[in-house]
Amino acid sequence: MSAAKVKRVVGKYELGRTIGEGTFAKVKFARDSQTGDPVAIKILDREKVLKHKMSEQIRREIATMKRIKHPHVVRLYEVMGSKTKIYIVLEYVTGGELFDRIVHHGRMMEDEARKYFQQLINAVDYCHSRGVYHRDLKPENLLLDSGGNLKVSDFGLSAISQQQVQGDGLLHTTCGTPNYVAPEVLNDLGYDGATADVWSCGVILFVLLAGYLPFDDSNLMNLYNKISVAEFTCPPWMSFSMRKFITRILDPNPMTRITIPEILEDEWFKVDYKPPVFDDEDDTSLDDVDAVFQDAEEHHVTEKREKPTAMNAFDLINMSKGLNLGSLFDTDQLDPLEMLVCTCRLRGSLPHNA
The missing domain is CATH 3.30.200.20 (Phosphorylase Kinase; domain 1)
Structure with missing residues (x-):
């Protein structure tokens, strides 16, 4: 061996x-x-x-x-x-990144994109209910399990509600990935973690449906300018209801941007929506x-x-006291006494000259 x-x-x-x-x-x-x-x-x-x-x-x-x-x-x-x-x-988690799914297969049909978006919103809503804001939501941080279900990962830039300690009750750290970051995060005047996460979810939904980013430019300042006024164009294959929904999420004004409770009530979002059932006990x-x-x-x-001990076939047999060895022998050729002797030899109970 x-x-x-x-x-x-x-x-x-x-x-x-x-x-x-x-x-x-x-x-x-x-x-x-x-x-x-x-x-x-x-x-x-x-x-x-x-x-x-x-x-x-x-x-x-x-x-x-x-x-x-x-x-x-x-x-x-x-x-x-x-x-x-x-x-x-x-x-x-075995299914890889959602990002790789987009790279290899391109844009998704609405039903598939909706399923992932529903799972994303459900997870983000739960995080917000626990006072946790992700702040770096993007397809690279969304994994897929063996059943093709979404798993949010990488909370390295996350914030918890206790961190909103300044007098305005807002977060002030500029962080995230430029293409997915909300305009209010860029203006350095403070932002609400929940509404900023919603914007990032909207960018992700656009990418799923279009196969490309809504805001993209090799010049960083040009990119920021596009984000600040939500300068993007929906592809022609998007339905009217889809365009309307995306526009409500990618609203550059965080005060009028759609909220998660409103997303949950949206007609496009609610199609085939099944929130997961799970144990919500907080015993952390x-x-x-x-x-x-x-x-x-x-x-x-x-x-x-x-270093594991090397084992041969006889060691494995010796470990299994109840092992049935009958299939190793041709019972038509061996009488009961011969079978007993052979079995004892395999288990080390008899010397080989017995």
């Missing part, structure tokens, strides 16, 4: 192949050794996090995702830390997050390397 590969184990998780890699993190496929369930583990280098002063941003992302337990949001199960690494244990504990970012040594995990 070929030599067994060395296993890397962190806590109760056995690490596998690398499935993603960025500047500060690597994502590995892993499996819960207790349940056998697949997970994705995001591994961050603690020294790099501290060097680039990213501790607060990452802590916020982890704390945010632990507050969100929704079928259309990537689930964060737990976070662990060692002396050198931070391990974020996430739901393993942030103890593991506190332990990791306070660098509590008593909670450190170690990454172990284990």
